[in-house]
Amino acid sequence: MAQSANDRLEAQFAFLNEADRLKSVLRATTLVDGSRPENSGEHSWHLALYALVLADQAGPGVDINRVIRMLLIHDLVEIDVGDVPIHSANGLAHASVETTTAEAKAADRIFGLLPPDLGPPLRALWEEFEAAESPDARFAKALDRVQPVMANLRSGGGTWATYNVTYEQLEARVGSKIARGAPGLWEWVQGKAKPWFLKGKES
Amino acid sequence: MAQSANDRLEAQFAFLNEADRLKSVLRATTLVDGSRPENSGEHSWHLALYALVLADQAGPGVDINRVIRMLLIHDLVEIDVGDVPIHSANGLAHASVETTTAEAKAADRIFGLLPPDLGPPLRALWEEFEAAESPDARFAKALDRVQPVMANLRSGGGTWATYNVTYEQLEARVGSKIARGAPGLWEWVQGKAKPWFLKGKES
Numbered sequence: 452m453a454q455s456a457n458d459r460l461e462a463q464f465a466f467l468n469e470a471d472r473l474k475s476v477l478r479a480t481t482l483v484d485g486s487r488p489e490n491s492g493e494h495s496w497h498l499a500l501y502a503l504v505l506a507d508q509a510g511p512g513v514d515i516n517r518v519i520r521m522l523l524i525h526d527l528v529e530i531d532v533g534d535v536p537i538h539s540a541n542g543l544a545h546a547s548v549e550t551t552t553a554e555a556k557a558a559d560r561i562f563g564l565l566p567p568d569l570g571p572p573l574r575a576l577w578e579e580f581e582a583a584e585s586p587d588a589r590f591a592k593a594l595d596r597v598q599p600v601m602a603n604l605r606s607g608g609g610t611w612a613t614y615n616v617t618y619e620q621l622e623a624r625v626g627s628k629i630a631r632g633a634p635g636l637w638e639w640v641q642g643k644a645k646p647w648f649l650k651g652k653e654s
Numbered sequence: 655m656a657q658s659a660n661d662r663l664e665a666q667f668a669f670l671n672e673a674d675r676l677k678s679v680l681r682a683t684t685l686v687d688g689s690r691p692e693n694s695g696e697h698s699w700h701l702a703l704y705a706l707v708l709a710d711q712a713g714p715g716v717d718i719n720r721v722i723r724m725l726l727i728h729d730l731v732e733i734d735v736g737d738v739p740i741h742s743a744n745g746l747a748h749a750s751v752e753t754t755t756a757e758a759k760a761a762d763r764i765f766g767l768l769p770p771d772l773g774p775p776l777r778a779l780w781e782e783f784e785a786a787e788s789p790d791a792r793f794a795k796a797l798d799r800v801q802p803v804m805a806n807l808r809s810g811g812g813t814w815a816t817y818n819v820t821y822e823q824l825e826a827r828v829g830s831k832i833a834r835g836a837p838g839l840w841e842w843v844q845g846k847a848k849p850w851f852l853k854g855k856e857s
Binding site for chain 2: 457460464468470474482484489493497500501504519520523602635639
């Protein structure tokens with residue numbers, strides 16, 4: 452095998468072995484059965500499966516294969532930065548300058564492990580996800596917001612209880628993103644989530 | 655929203671919530687850092703990322719997007735059956751009649767949760783993976799065999815030590831599958847794995 456082919460495989464596996472660390476990054480959300488916090492590796496798998504199964508909820512022009520690729524890599528920067536829960540710090544930490552700066556630095560390092568023909572396109576795909584402007588990214592973001600809602604509903608409130616979230620905050624931080632990328636899905640999810648918040652207020 | 659659209663979403667989420675249980679199925683292989691057993695959900699994510707990054711190792715006619723989809727669903731039957739380690743029972747448990755019968759029953763149940771236009775195609779994709787005959791399935795199988803090798807190499811032997819695996823057994827149970835789907839990859843992996851087994855024999 453030529454030295455260059457070897458070097459290429461070394462770089463590919465440096466990235467793949469580094470990516471393994473995402474399995475040790477814990478999220479605020481638990482598994483559906485509430486047994487333990489979810490990690491960002493298995494979360495990324497679950498989201499890719501969401502895209503596969505909920506493809507009919509995507510708007511026109513969405514390329515599901517690109518969405519799946521985007522979701523597979525969307526959280527890799529958390530290896531360096533950790534997961535920043537959407538409802539933490541009263542909803543202000545998630546998109547703070549500190550977080551986005553640290554994440555850009557992490558992206559430099561992690562995607563930089565790959566050979567030059569692979570790293571930059573994957574980094575660009577991650578940036579597209581973060582910007583949440585393209586149809587693919589909007590749909591991917593919507594799924595990223597739906598999945599914790601489903602886990603919270605099954606596990607008795609989850610992060611909504613942890614962070615004392617109101618229904619209005621859920622609409623602002625989560626619903627708006629889901630409605631933007633998958634409006635039909637938000638209509639359905641709303642019907643599931645609302646009763647939990649109403650019940651909380653009555654008790 | 656029409657009742658039928660609601661029913662469809664109920665079925666899609668029945669499947670997606672059930673799939674969450676794959677995160678609680680433990681494998682014999684550990685994380686790369688050896689800290690704990692890997693679960694089959696995060697393993698499925700890691701393999702999909704392998705496909706994305708090692709696409710240039712696939713043979714002609716391989717559709718990487720199909721390979722990724724295949725890898726996302728390839729272990730779902732383990733929700734009912736559990737993971738059957740490749741080196742357990744002297745390498746005989748993995749493809750036993752008992753295992754394959756139980757997995758087929760699990761596939762009936764799990765893919766059967768989905769709407770009729772989604773379940774059967776995904777079940778067929780899983781069967782294609784299991785048969786390991788099509789170019790896509792051969793490449794997917796090869797990646798499924800490479801990933802534990804990389805984890806074992808980093809974690810000091812892992813399942814090779816647990817099951818007293820010889821290099822000849824690694825070649826028969828693992829190498830043959832990798833060589834069939836990704837020959838260039840096996841050449842490289844071999845060079846990494848052999849020294850571990852030689853070192854084991856000397857000590």
